[in-house]
Amino acid sequence: MASIPIHQQAAVVEDPGDNFKILLRNDIPVGEPGPEEILVKLTCTGLCHSEVRAVLAWGAYKSIIGHEGVGTVVKAGAKVSPSLMGQRVGVKWLYNACTKCSVCQRGLAHHCPNQLNTSRHVPGTLQQYVVADARFITMIPEGLADEIAAPILCAGLTMSGALAHLDQELKPGDWIVISGSGGGLGHIGVQIAARIKKLRVIAIDSGDAKRKLSLDSGAEVFLDFKTEDVAARVLDLTGEGAHATIVVPGTKEAFQMAPSLVRNMATIVSVGLPPNHMDIPISATICAARGLTIKGSSVGTESQLTELLNLALEGVITPAIGVFELAETPRLIRQLTKDEIMGRAVVRIPVDQ
Ligand SMILES: [Zn+2]
Numbered sequence: 001m002a003s004i005p006i007h008q009q010a011a012v013v014e015d016p017g018d019n020f021k022i023l024l025r026n027d028i029p030v031g032e033p034g035p036e037e038i039l040v041k042l043t044c045t046g047l048c049h050s051e052v053r054a055v056l057a058w059g060a061y062k063s064i065i066g067h068e069g070v071g072t073v074v075k076a077g078a079k080v081s082p083s084l085m086g087q088r089v090g091v092k093w094l095y096n097a098c099t100k101c102s103v104c105q106r107g108l109a110h111h112c113p114n115q116l117n118t119s120r121h122v123p124g125t126l127q128q129y130v131v132a133d134a135r136f137i138t139m140i141p142e143g144l145a146d147e148i149a150a151p152i153l154c155a156g157l158t159m160s161g162a163l164a165h166l167d168q169e170l171k172p173g174d175w176i177v178i179s180g181s182g183g184g185l186g187h188i189g190v191q192i193a194a195r196i197k198k199l200r201v202i203a204i205d206s207g208d209a210k211r212k213l214s215l216d217s218g219a220e221v222f223l224d225f226k227t228e229d230v231a232a233r234v235l236d237l238t239g240e241g242a243h244a245t246i247v248v249p250g251t252k253e254a255f256q257m258a259p260s261l262v263r264n265m266a267t268i269v270s271v272g273l274p275p276n277h278m279d280i281p282i283s284a285t286i287c288a289a290r291g292l293t294i295k296g297s298s299v300g301t302e303s304q305l306t307e308l309l310n311l312a313l314e315g316v317i318t319p320a321i322g323v324f325e326l327a328e329t330p331r332l333i334r335q336l337t338k339d340e341i342m343g344r345a346v347v348r349i350p351v352d353q
């Protein structure tokens, strides 16, 4: 195995906010894993829409972002099993969790109040070598390409987690509306809903490319929110409104529209991440009178992730990816801030220093 350098390449966020910059540097020190940690040499990382929160300073993040990394373990801490060396692993949003709180005890570490997150509390995956907590990494199944595995780690898992919230309420053949259906998360959500859960999917997004991706992913109907009266069309198609909706875009309009898309007693799953000051704009009276349930959802469980990676290996779940070079990261993230990326952009990490 090649020796580990002292310095490495990385894409680094500077001046987060309206005038953010992303610089490509080659003088970033390679991290040193602690006793429970490993060092992973990355081959690629997906660019998640939530990177937008980091570059626009909607929250406090590390200057190296990214949380859909795939690579090989090249160094292991003293308490880590040596068998992990050389294994192909995924480095995701959940860096680690406390394992002791009531939420962790329920097997829901991704909602642990004491969790630490890759790119928020520890440096992310837009670098050649990332330090990860060995107890929380994900094994990538043999035969699954790195570039396909990467978007499963956050985009796929987030939609798997969101749909799991509806398992008790929906049955095959029920209607679900997924807004933001042509984005990195949305299109995988359409695939899981249609191909695995056997739901009838109404996809909402805008433009011909996102229409095609949504329909190819298994949506029965695509509605363009820029040109159509979406609520009227959904009512027309479903009779009383959909049985549930998942709000993927982090926009006020998407949340505002949600109650008008569903029937009474339906569930609205809240996934999109707008700026922290934006509340869900849904009338409390309407919520009560119509018996609506709003459920928050963020990523998902490790077993949901393993299941999804295997479905991707079998070709049942097929993330639509564009593969780019690390040097293209500044442009790609700028496009993400304008919702101009279709499917998922995956960045290749250079092999050599
Ligand atoms: Zn993400």
Ligand SMILES: [Zn+2]
Residues within 6 Å of the ligand: 097, 098, 099, 100, 101, 102, 103, 104, 105, 109, 112, 113, 114, 115
């Ligand atoms: Zn916990």
